[in-house]
Amino acid sequence: SxxxxxxxxxxxxxxxxxxxxxxxxxxxxxxxxxxxxxxxxxxxxxxxxxxxxxxxxxxxxxxxxxxxxxxxxxLARVSPTSQSNMLLYMAGTTYRCWGHLAKAVREGKNQYLQVFGVPSEELFSAIYRSEEEQLQFMRGLQEVWSITGQRVLTAFDLSQFPLICDLGGGSGALAKECLSLYPECKVTIFDIPEVVRMARKHFPSSEDERIGFHQGDFFKDPLPEADLYILARILHDWTDEKCSRLLQKLQHTCKPGGGILVIESLLDEDRQGPLTTQLYSLNMLVQTEGQERTPTQYHRLISSAGFRSFQFKKTGAIYDAIFA
Known part of the structure; x- marks a missing residue:
C-alpha cells in the first residue's frame, strides 16, 4: 500500500x-x-x-x-474517475492506524489515541483534524461515489420516494448521483455543522436547489422528515448498540410507507470473504468503533428496529445495497 x-x-x-x-x-x-x-x-x-x-x-x-x-x-488526477484524494487520505490517516493493528487486535479498540492522541469518544473530531484533511476526505468520498454511486442507487427502484434524506451525506456527491437517476426527487443532506459549512464553501453540488442541507448530530438531534433515509458507509462505523439506537430513531421518524437504503460492503454469511470486505472490517477496528457485517447481521439490526420487507443485493462493486 x-x-x-x-x-x-x-x-x-x-x-x-x-x-x-x-x-x-x-x-x-x-x-x-x-x-x-x-x-x-x-x-x-x-x-x-x-x-x-x-x-x-x-x-x-x-x-x-x-x-x-x-x-x-x-490514479491520475486528470481522470474523471480518479481516486487520488481518498488514497492520499488513507496514506496520511488510515495507514498510520494500521501500523498498530496488533495492538488493536489485543485491545479490540481503534488506535486514534495511540496515533493522534485523540480519545475514542472524540473519534470524528480526529477524522477532521484540519480543514485541509476534512476537504481531502470529502473529495475522496466524492471520488468513491463517482464510480459506485449509480450501482447502489439502482439496486432498488427509489422513484416512489420524492423526499430523501442522506444521513452523513457530506458534500452531496451521492445526492447528486441520486438526482441524476431520479430528477423529480429532493434530497436533504444531514451532517455535522463543520461538514455542512465545507460543503457549501467548496462543492458546487450544494448549489443545486433540489439539494438542501440540515446540520446536526444524528444520534442527538431531530432528523429531517423524509420518505427514504440513505445510510451510506454509516452503520459500519458503529457498535451494534449505536446502530440499533439510530435505526430505531429512523423508524420513529420515517413517514408511513417510507424506508431506508443502507449502503455497505457485505461480508459473506460464512465471513470468509470477500477479502476486500474483510480488510474493510479490520479498518473499522483500527479506525472506528464498528465492523463490516453479513446480510443476516444487518437483517437482525434492521428488523429489530421495526423495519419490514428486508432485501439486499450484491452489486458486484465494492459496496452493496440493503432496502427495508
Missing part, C-alpha cells in the same frame, strides 16, 4: 498522465525533484505492481515509463 501511496503523493501518475509520450528516469527525476536512486526503485516496484508499463530501448539508460490503463483511470 505504501508504494502506491508514495507514488500518488509524489505525483508520479499525474506526471506520466500529462506527458505526451513515455518518460525516461532522468526526466521523471528532474520534473518531480526527487533522487535518481530512490525514484528508480519506486518506479520499478510500481511496474511490478502493474501500475506502470516499462519499455527498454538499448540498455538500462533507455528505460521508459508510462501509466497502465488502471493508473490512468484511477
Amino acid at each position: 505504501k508504494v502506491l501511496f508514495a507514488a500518488c503523493e509524489l505525483g508520479v501518475f499525474d506526471l506520466l498522465a500529462e506527458a505526451p509520450e513515455p518518460l525516461d528516469l532522468a526526466t521523471v527525476v528532474a520534473r518531480l525533484g526527487t533522487s535518481s536512486h530512490g525514484t528508480e526503485l519506486l518506479l520499478d516496484t510500481c511496474a511490478s505492481l502493474k501500475l506502470l508499463n516499462v519499455e527498454t530501448r538499448g540498455g538500462r539508460e533507455g528505460t521508459l515509463y508510462q501509466n497502465t490503463e488502471l493508473s490512468s483511470t484511477y
Whole structure:
C-alpha cells in the first residue's frame, strides 16, 4: 500500500498522465525533484505492481515509463474517475492506524489515541483534524461515489420516494448521483455543522436547489422528515448498540410507507470473504468503533428496529445495497 501511496503523493501518475509520450528516469527525476536512486526503485516496484508499463530501448539508460490503463483511470488526477484524494487520505490517516493493528487486535479498540492522541469518544473530531484533511476526505468520498454511486442507487427502484434524506451525506456527491437517476426527487443532506459549512464553501453540488442541507448530530438531534433515509458507509462505523439506537430513531421518524437504503460492503454469511470486505472490517477496528457485517447481521439490526420487507443485493462493486 505504501508504494502506491508514495507514488500518488509524489505525483508520479499525474506526471506520466500529462506527458505526451513515455518518460525516461532522468526526466521523471528532474520534473518531480526527487533522487535518481530512490525514484528508480519506486518506479520499478510500481511496474511490478502493474501500475506502470516499462519499455527498454538499448540498455538500462533507455528505460521508459508510462501509466497502465488502471493508473490512468484511477490514479491520475486528470481522470474523471480518479481516486487520488481518498488514497492520499488513507496514506496520511488510515495507514498510520494500521501500523498498530496488533495492538488493536489485543485491545479490540481503534488506535486514534495511540496515533493522534485523540480519545475514542472524540473519534470524528480526529477524522477532521484540519480543514485541509476534512476537504481531502470529502473529495475522496466524492471520488468513491463517482464510480459506485449509480450501482447502489439502482439496486432498488427509489422513484416512489420524492423526499430523501442522506444521513452523513457530506458534500452531496451521492445526492447528486441520486438526482441524476431520479430528477423529480429532493434530497436533504444531514451532517455535522463543520461538514455542512465545507460543503457549501467548496462543492458546487450544494448549489443545486433540489439539494438542501440540515446540520446536526444524528444520534442527538431531530432528523429531517423524509420518505427514504440513505445510510451510506454509516452503520459500519458503529457498535451494534449505536446502530440499533439510530435505526430505531429512523423508524420513529420515517413517514408511513417510507424506508431506508443502507449502503455497505457485505461480508459473506460464512465471513470468509470477500477479502476486500474483510480488510474493510479490520479498518473499522483500527479506525472506528464498528465492523463490516453479513446480510443476516444487518437483517437482525434492521428488523429489530421495526423495519419490514428486508432485501439486499450484491452489486458486484465494492459496496452493496440493503432496502427495508
